[in-house]
Amino acid sequence: MKKIEAIIRKTKFDDVRDALLDADIEWFSYYDVRGIGKARQGRIYRGVVYDTSCIERTLLSIVVRDCNVEKTVNAVVSAAQTGEIGDGRIWVIPVEDAISIRTGKHGDETLYIPDDAK
Numbered sequence: 001m002k003k004i005e006a007i008i009r010k011t012k013f014d015d016v017r018d019a020l021l022d023a024d025i026e027w028f029s030y031y032d033v034r035g036i037g038k039a040r041q042g043r044i045y046r047g048v049v050y051d052t053s054c055i056e057r058t059l060l061s062i063v064v065r066d067c068n069v070e071k072t073v074n075a076v077v078s079a080a081q082t083g084e085i086g087d088g089r090i091w092v093i094p095v096e097d098a099i100s101i102r103t104g105k106h107g108d109e110t111l112y113i114p115d116d117a118k
Contacts, residue, residue, distance in 0.1 A: 019079035
């Protein structure tokens with residue numbers, strides 16, 4: 001199992017959510033976050049200069065089976081990429097174990113419902 005954490009533009013969240021659902025990734029958490037990036041520049045909007053060093057983003061937290069890592073990362077990249085500075089980052093982190101509180105099951109069985117149980 002792997003945990004995929006992705007920081008994306010808030011404006012791309014709906015596109016990324018739809019891409020994940022299309023890739024059969026049906027469970028993830030997301031949070032509104034603020035952070036400081038590498039770029040230090042001011043943007044001018046209607047004559048007012050805004051500091052863009054502290055920017056609002058969305059953090060996705062997704063735990064997937066090893067066989068779903070590549071398609072999850074590809075879905076996020078394809079939906080979130082604009083080609084401009086500030087598109088975000090993705091981290092893939094190993095997960096040692098997962099436990100279902102309801103059933104007591106361990107491992108990647110906790111991440112999906114078998115077809116015969118639906």
